[in-house]
Amino acid sequence: MDAIDATLPPPVNYLNAQHGIKSWLLTRDHKRIALLYLFGITFFFVLGGIFAALIRLELLTPAGDLMEAETYNKMFTLHGVIMIFFFLIPSIPATLGNFLVPIMIGAKDLAFPRINLLSWYIYMVGGLFTIAVIVLGGVDTGWTFYTPYSTAASNTHVVLTGLGVFITGFSSILTGLNFIVTIHRMRAPGMTWFRLPLFIWSHYATALIMVLGTPVIAITVLLVAAERVLHLGLFDPKLGGDPVLFQHLFWFYSHPAVYIMILPAMGVISELVAAFSRKAIFGYNFVAFASLAIALIGFLVWGHHMFVSSQSVYAGLVFSFLSFLVAIPSAVKVFNWTATMYKGSISFQAPIMYVFGFMGLFLVGGLTGLFLASVGLDVHVHDTYFVVAHFHYIMVGGAIMGFQGGLHYWWPKIFGRKYPEGWAKLAALVIFVGFNLTFFPQFLLGYLGMPRRYYAYPPEFQVLNIMSTAGASVLAIGYLIPAIYFAWSLKYGELAEANPWGAKGLEWTIPSPPPTYNFEETPVITEPPYNYTPEFVASVTAASRPEVELG
């Protein structure tokens, strides 16, 4: 009806089918809910980033001069809580996953659209609790809420923070439930399990972890609240409890949670590697089952966070051994992506640059994980900056790189506009450089013995800390550039056709942006995934590669 919208490729799509704020807040369209989530996680990413900046500023000098020690404790706690529970866990599943899971399997929506919307509201309510914590004066336990400090000593807003985490947990459970039922029940005719894109397999594995693990963390933080308020003797030895029990319960969820963060990114990488090499993923079945193996074995390794907690030597050895096992499926994936690219005709556009970033940085993060999983070495580097560097290589270098790669790749599909390719490549480069400058020195610092979570340090550590803080500034610029050109592209970007990358996959067979119900007719699937036949490649190459760089 509106004349303005007539300029967009499909006159009526999910973005303009309805107007007004109410049509967004009450929507049941999985694509719109994905954008609601995108709004939410972007907000929390910026908030968490501000706390990171304050941490790095304090560590610019050896003396604790910018803030009080207590304030510093609140900074890293809020940074961790926000980045993990309110940004990284929902990031890919709730945005790209919400948007793409139904489309990739040929469905019109998720199985429970209302529950999908409910999950966003729950997430936002949990977020409000966290904002309330910030306004009321913060919390200082670390994102790990270790007892007995959190229940018996801390005089900050532990209960309020715990409730926020408890509440958002349910949004995660609901998203996982929705994905599982959708993938089981709503696949289009012919979409067999082994024709599913690997993005779906990794989201399926993620959803399993969300459903099986999240209740445990929810109850655990509730128990912390119960001990704090009612003085039940659960974790505090003075009341007859056991603090190590808390660590078992906490890490039973929180180690698998690291796979909630990395598995969806691995799914993105699989799609991007195939699309930009124009080849089927090498060893599809192995990559698919590797996701499930990671989900399962990931539940059996949590004790590697507790080697020096007075956990028994026997349990430490078992958890150490199992931690080595979990590296195998991750390595299978990296090898298979590399094998896929081998002799592929790779086009060097921004999304694949993030893939390269992911592969290198995830490799370093994963291998240093093996260092940490070796009991003897971990005794030395536990709770040092080595650990901080390890998990940032995986979470920032891996998960966020994957998220950004996916965001670039599917941006034209989501908004119907292209982003500026040159700027995007520049940003990818800036992020890669900034990232390594920030976090590589932290490996050295940790190895030299600088503990994490201290606001002051001996002067001999200053050079490396200055490098890290400088890197963080570069990284911030790297994140700012896409924020600007993405926003710019919404209005001024070149209009995107249905399949701008010349890629395989159901999402590229429908208009950009898609209509509300995705498919005019339910598609019937007759071919394997990533079916880049020579004919298909020839038909799309001419159209979609104006700037081919390598032969």
Next chain:
Amino acid sequence: MTEHAESPIGTYLAVFVTLLVMTALTTWVAFHDWGALNTPIALAIAVFKGSLVVWFFMHVRYSARLTQIVVVSGFFWLLILFSFTLSDYLSRGMLPFPGK
């Protein structure tokens, strides 16, 4: 959607009566000292009662296979949590800490 095969009212009554009997049993057991078996006995009765509720009252018995798998895996994961946690507690002191 799978239909809920009509479960006869008789089954419900039988389950209900069993639960009542078990409650009585719990009470009776509580007034006697079974030594080391006190907790295992109480837990066994509780697990049995819980299973009846899940299986009949929560309709898992009449649900699709997929639903049953979900329920069973939920309990399986609980088992993982318990057994690996106990692998720590039960083996404390089994191997000496170096230097001690």
